[in-house]
Amino acid sequence: MALISDTNVMPLYGQAARESLEAQDLEVHSFTVPAGEATKCTERLFELIDGMVAARMGRRDVVVALGGGVVGDLAGLAAALFMRGISLMQCPTSLLAQVDASVGGKVAIDLPSGKNLVGAFHFPTVVLIDPEVLSTLPDRELSCGLAEMLKHGALFSPEHFCQVVAASDDIYARDTDVLARMVATSVGLKAACVSRDPREQGEAGKGRVVLNLGHTVGHVLEMLSDFELKHGEAVALGLVAMARLSQRKQIAPTPPAGAGGAGAGAGVAEAGEQGLEDQLRQALAALRLPTNLDEWLEDERASRMESVLANDKKRAGSSISFIALKAIGSPAVLSLTAAEIVSLLRDPDGDC
Numbered sequence: 001m002a003l004i005s006d007t008n009v010m011p012l013y014g015q016a017a018r019e020s021l022e023a024q025d026l027e028v029h030s031f032t033v034p035a036g037e038a039t040k041c042t043e044r045l046f047e048l049i050d051g052m053v054a055a056r057m058g059r060r061d062v063v064v065a066l067g068g069g070v071v072g073d074l075a076g077l078a079a080a081l082f083m084r085g086i087s088l089m090q091c092p093t094s095l096l097a098q099v100d101a102s103v104g105g106k107v108a109i110d111l112p113s114g115k116n117l118v119g120a121f122h123f124p125t126v127v128l129i130d131p132e133v134l135s136t137l138p139d140r141e142l143s144c145g146l147a148e149m150l151k152h153g154a155l156f157s158p159e160h161f162c163q164v165v166a167a168s169d170d171i172y173a174r175d176t177d178v179l180a181r182m183v184a185t186s187v188g189l190k191a192a193c194v195s196r197d198p199r200e201q202g203e204a205g206k207g208r209v210v211l212n213l214g215h216t217v218g219h220v221l222e223m224l225s226d227f228e229l230k231h232g233e234a235v236a237l238g239l240v241a242m243a244r245l246s247q248r249k250q251i252a253p254t255p256p257a258g259a260g261g262a263g264a265g266a267g268v269a270e271a272g273e274q275g276l277e278d279q280l281r282q283a284l285a286a287l288r289l290p291t292n293l294d295e296w297l298e299d300e301r302a303s304r305m306e307s308v309l310a311n312d313k314k315r316a317g318s319s320i321s322f323i324a325l326k327a328i329g330s331p332a333v334l335s336l337t338a339a340e341i342v343s344l345l346r347d348p349d350g351d352c
């Protein structure tokens with residue numbers, strides 16, 4: 001079998017993984033790739049596959065992906081392609097990979113022209129999650145996973161949404177009992193959605209495409225920041241944008257006149273006390289994620305945002321299927337042009 005990890009994770013957990021596999025009399029070939037998004041490329045992919053051929057691996061072998069979403073996506077695609085597909089075991093070690101990237105069967109590499117443009121659906125046979133490995137994950141990476149966990153609550157479960165926020169300090173303290181519970185709930189919510197629509201062929205708003213909540217604007221901000229914003233941080237700002245658009249298209253509640261605002265109160269307010277944007281901002285701030293969307297909406301940035309949005313993968317003609325919320329736990333789909341999205345984000349009277 002191939003044990004694939006990156007230059008950060010292999011020194012931390014590679015030996016333990018190798019020993020536990022060898023204890024089962026399995027022959028292990030280790031491959032270490034450089035840490036970072038740049039590793040999701042054709043060169044690294046074919047180096048891995050060449051290495052698997054040189055190690056005389058066969059169709060009954062297994063790829064074990066030990067690492068964050070980068071390793072999971074790259075090793076997963078190698079498993080999907082080697083000898084027309086061999087089994088894949090995901091052992092995610094970042095919070096984002098545990099709650100999101102390792103679950104759902106999407107594997108991919110990037111091209112210079114864009115992210116995840118070469119990929120496959122290749123479902124793992126096993127996903128093995130150990131919250132203890134999060135003890136070595138930097139806080140900033142942890143926060144990125146929290147953005148995706150909050151997204152799962154926002155889409156499917158008001159209870160999970162509140163629990164993730166309430167557990168913020170315990171999660172940053174790496175309380176493994178709390179982490180185990182929160183991760184399991186988040187994985188369950190995503191897995192239930194994926195199992196209803198494994199290959200993203202469901203009707204707009206009904207299938208796994210709703211998992212793009214916060215990602216339409218998030219991906220654009222990731223690009224506009226030249227990847228200074230990490231994926232989860234960009235998704236956090238994308239969630240603020242989604243909530244603002246949901247309010248300005250009048251499908252989600254707006255705050256009653258005089259009801260404070262983003263800074264009002266503590267914890268997560270009941271619907272009706274706060275508008276959706278304030279609810280999202282407050283939750284994201286409690287999770288130590290960025291919420292200042294307006295700095296990305298100044299003139300020059302706004303026109304760049306509009307042109308990147310106009311090339312969105314999820315557009316049909318000039319319309320973009322924008323995943324919105326009627327309330328926490330209640331997704332909806334809006335059909336908007338890039339110009340409408342930017343103008344509504346900047347100005348409440350943009351185009352309602």
Ligand SMILES: NC(=O)c1ccc[n+]([C@@H]2O[C@H](COP(=O)([O-])OP(=O)(O)OC[C@H]3O[C@@H](n4cnc5c(N)ncnc54)[C@H](O)[C@@H]3O)[C@@H](O)[C@H]2O)c1
Binds near residue numbers: 035069094115137
């Ligand atoms: N396939 C999917 O459905 C899906 C979903 C979401 C994201 N993704 C992809 O996942 C990638 C992002 O994943 P990520 O945030 O895990 O990034 P990553 O894999 O780059 O990991 C983040 C950093 O943390 C390090 N790391 C991981 N686990 C660690 C640990 N336990 N201790 C110390 N350091 C550790 C890594 O070496 C890396 O430096 C992107 O390429 C994104 O496109 C895929």
